[in-house]
Amino acid sequence: MPKMLTVCLMMLSFNAFASLDKFNERFEFVRNDGELVAVRDQSLSKNFSIMSYIKFIQRNILKEQMLMRDAAVDYKGELNELLVGDQSKSQNITSDKGLKKDHEYVIDAMYGLEKVNFEEVFRNEKFLHVIKEFESKLKEVFFYVDPQLVAKPDNASFFYKRNATHQAVSFALSLAKRYLSSVPLLNTASYVITEVEKMIVTRRTYRQNILLHYLENFDHEELGLTKKEADSIFSSIYESRISWFMFWESNRAKANWSSYGTDYFFQGWRAGTNRLRSFRGLYDTQAIRHNYAFSEVEYKGERVIVNLFDNQNMFDSKPAIAFSYDRPQKIKRLRMVLTLSELGLSFVPLPSFVKGIVEDYVKSFYEKQQVTEGALLAHFEVNQREEEILVLEKQLINAY
Numbered sequence: 001m002p003k004m005l006t007v008c009l010m011m012l013s014f015n016a017f018a019s020l021d022k023f024n025e026r027f028e029f030v031r032n033d034g035e036l037v038a039v040r041d042q043s044l045s046k047n048f049s050i051m052s053y054i055k056f057i058q059r060n061i062l063k064e065q066m067l068m069r070d071a072a073v074d075y076k077g078e079l080n081e082l083l084v085g086d087q088s089k090s091q092n093i094t095s096d097k098g099l100k101k102d103h104e105y106v107i108d109a110m111y112g113l114e115k116v117n118f119e120e121v122f123r124n125e126k127f128l129h130v131i132k133e134f135e136s137k138l139k140e141v142f143f144y145v146d147p148q149l150v151a152k153p154d155n156a157s158f159f160y161k162r163n164a165t166h167q168a169v170s171f172a173l174s175l176a177k178r179y180l181s182s183v184p185l186l187n188t189a190s191y192v193i194t195e196v197e198k199m200i201v202t203r204r205t206y207r208q209n210i211l212l213h214y215l216e217n218f219d220h221e222e223l224g225l226t227k228k229e230a231d232s233i234f235s236s237i238y239e240s241r242i243s244w245f246m247f248w249e250s251n252r253a254k255a256n257w258s259s260y261g262t263d264y265f266f267q268g269w270r271a272g273t274n275r276l277r278s279f280r281g282l283y284d285t286q287a288i289r290h291n292y293a294f295s296e297v298e299y300k301g302e303r304v305i306v307n308l309f310d311n312q313n314m315f316d317s318k319p320a321i322a323f324s325y326d327r328p329q330k331i332k333r334l335r336m337v338l339t340l341s342e343l344g345l346s347f348v349p350l351p352s353f354v355k356g357i358v359e360d361y362v363k364s365f366y367e368k369q370q371v372t373e374g375a376l377l378a379h380f381e382v383n384q385r386e387e388e389i390l391v392l393e394k395q396l397i398n399a400y
Contacts, residue, residue, distance in 0.1 A: 007167065022381035023214050029224060036229045039151035041207045045400070046147055050135045053196055053399040054122055060231070060336055061118050068114050082334055106359045110170040110337060112344035121188050130179055130189050134172035141165055152206045153232035156254040159240035169197045199398045202371045206396065208237045209374030212265065213291045217382065234261025268292060272308035279319060290379045293372050294322060302326045309372050314364035322373050323392060332395035335366045339397050356385045370396050
């Protein structure tokens with residue numbers, strides 16, 4: 001009975017304090033002769049600079065190097081605690097006895113950063129030339145696609161035909177291989193190029209997930225839309241996620257535009273419900289559903305919000321923990337370490353197949369999870385939870 005009362009109170013709290021202020025500040029509906037032709041996120045910057053990312057990543061690398069070199073800090077112990085926590089043991093990447101455990105490879109990768117002079121790398125003229133050429137190619141792409149655009153409801157193949165950032169990446173990686181001779185320069189340039197492209201692509205998806213929360217939890221009229229317009233926004237969001245080679249899926253979207261997006265959305269909603277039901281035995285309290293992708297639970301005595309779409313990692317199928325009220329900084333710290341370990345791995349002498357497994361393992365912790373969390377940010381916005389918003393924004397490892 002107390003648990004049910006808690007759920008009811010949470011729902012009453014939502015109805016009483018729900019706010020569309022952030023929604024109205026963020027999203028702009030663009031119409032042409034009355035027809036909805038675009039949805040723009042005005043919080044996204046129109047100006048683009050790779051140097052802002054380089055400063056971001058350099059600052060964090062130097063911070064980690066200082067911790068490694070500080071005799072008063074048990075850096076390896078701290079990483080071990082962060083990666084493994086209170087687990088008695090972690091999963092093995094492979095069953096071969098000669099190989100280390102997953103978290104040990106990540107720690108080795110972080111130490112791979114220790115001896116590299118990144119201040120010298122980031123001011124190298126050849127390195128900066130490659131980065132500027134890459135930036136120029138990306139700006140060509142942005143010339144054709146509005147960087148604030150999150151949905152194009154009047155065009156059923158808009159995003160599919162403009163999936164072009166991979167071309168800029170191919171150009172820049174090829175240029176880096178021709179132009180940069182030293183390992184630190186080439187490895188760092190390759191890392192920056194691939195990370196920047198990933199951040200550009202995923203920032204739109206993150207904002208789309210914010211929009212999905214509002215479309216789910218508010219009537220279309222409250223958002224200033226007709227039902228047809230709301231349905232077409234759903235479809236545009238899911239059309240934008242069609243891979244460039246999936247022409248058959250693009251054709252299906254065009255043929256079923258009025259229901260394409262809502263079908264996918266509610267299919268995901270039901271899958272999330274089934275997943276929550278499958279894992280309910282893990283949690284100490286009854287789950288409180290916040291939206292299609294997130295529920296609040298108590299897990300091992302800790303109040304957390306879990307992600308119903310994404311696993312904890314490739315070896316742990318439990319719903320990922322997206323937010324911790326008791327340890328709000330842990331996820332941000334973990335993700336920063338994992339992100340930097342991808343660069344550090346390039347400086348560690350390992351067989352390529354092992355590096356590939358470790359890279360997949362590292363990405364499986366955060367790459368999909370943090371993008372889905374756009375829907376959780378919207379939940380906090382609606383409920384005017386400013387402290388939680390700040391924490392969630394910081395654990396999104398994205399300079400843009």
